[in-house]
Amino acid sequence: MQTIYTHIEKRVKELGYSQFSVQPVVLYPVSTKLTYEIEAYNELYFLMGEIPSGTRITSDTEALETNSSFNLLKTKPFYEFSGLIEIKLPHEYTNAIEFLKVILQ
Amino acid sequence: MSKASIKWKIISIEISEENQIIPIDFKLANDIVKCNGVYLSVREFINTPQNSIPQIGELSLMFNAKSRHPLHFTAAYSKELSDKKETLKLNCDIEANTNIAGFYIDYAQMKNEARIFQPYTLSIYLQCYSKEKNPTK
Numbered sequence: 001m002q003t004i005y006t007h008i009e010k011r012v013k014e015l016g017y018s019q020f021s022v023q024p025v026v027l028y029p030v031s032t033k034l035t036y037e038i039e040a041y042n043e044l045y046f047l048m049g050e051i052p053s054g055t056r057i058t059s060d061t062e063a064l065e066t067n068s069s070f071n072l073l074k075t076k077p078f079y080e081f082s083g084l085i086e087i088k089l090p091h092e093y094t095n096a097i098e099f100l101k102v103i104l105q
Numbered sequence: 106m107s108k109a110s111i112k113w114k115i116i117s118i119e120i121s122e123e124n125q126i127i128p129i130d131f132k133l134a135n136d137i138v139k140c141n142g143v144y145l146s147v148r149e150f151i152n153t154p155q156n157s158i159p160q161i162g163e164l165s166l167m168f169n170a171k172s173r174h175p176l177h178f179t180a181a182y183s184k185e186l187s188d189k190k191e192t193l194k195l196n197c198d199i200e201a202n203t204n205i206a207g208f209y210i211d212y213a214q215m216k217n218e219a220r221i222f223q224p225y226t227l228s229i230y231l232q233c234y235s236k237e238k239n240p241t242k
Contacts, residue, residue, distance in 0.1 A: 011171075014169075014172050060165060060174070060177055061174060063128070064126065065126045
């Protein structure tokens with residue numbers, strides 16, 4: 001099975017970069033706020049954790065809306081977002097939303 | 106010796122719900138070497154109160170294992186027939202055995218007078234070039 005790190009190495013090479021660095025990004029939603037934006041220009045964000053059903057994550061390169069059967073481990077190997085990322089939560093949610101940020105160099 | 110010939114590739118997307126997100130994953134034939142342009146068209150006549158809607162959704166297309174991202178813009182709808190079918194320029198060389206990937210997001214604008222969403226099919230016409238060998242004499 002392909003791990004996230006071998007996948008990142010492959011993607012970085014495909015995009016024509018030779019070097020990169022990786023760091024985790026954890027979004028802690030505030031109970032009153034349902035929409036978040038992340039500026040990920042020249043970066044890749046990989047969704048790593050679970051998100052509630054009905055969440056929409058859109059970016060310049062990937063768009064995702066989850067439903068009740070969404071399972072990050074089964075539906076698609078990796079969701080890769082870049083550019084302006086917008087996260088819309090369907091309801092109040094206070095669990096952490098985890099990404100792995102890849103900075104292309 | 107080889108020469109290139111134009112081939113149109115059509116990707117059809119069916120939008121059945123408002124605000125729907127549709128992933129695109131389309132494999133081009135191995136003989137395609139370049140995609141030069143794209144044209145978008147809504148296949149059906151949609152019963153909307155407006156004659157045209159400037160933004161019905163957002164299309165993002167990436168080529169060559171997502172290493173080229175030449176297209177990210179909004180699609181429009183018009184009831185008026187036009188002879189002008191100009192393509193948006195892509196000018197993208199295609200690597201063999203790679204997919205076209207991306208997504209379409211509906212903007213929930215295709216509604217009738219009662220404000221009920223009208224399903225539609227968006228056709229993406231890709232103007233591509235294939236490499237063809239000259240027949241041997």
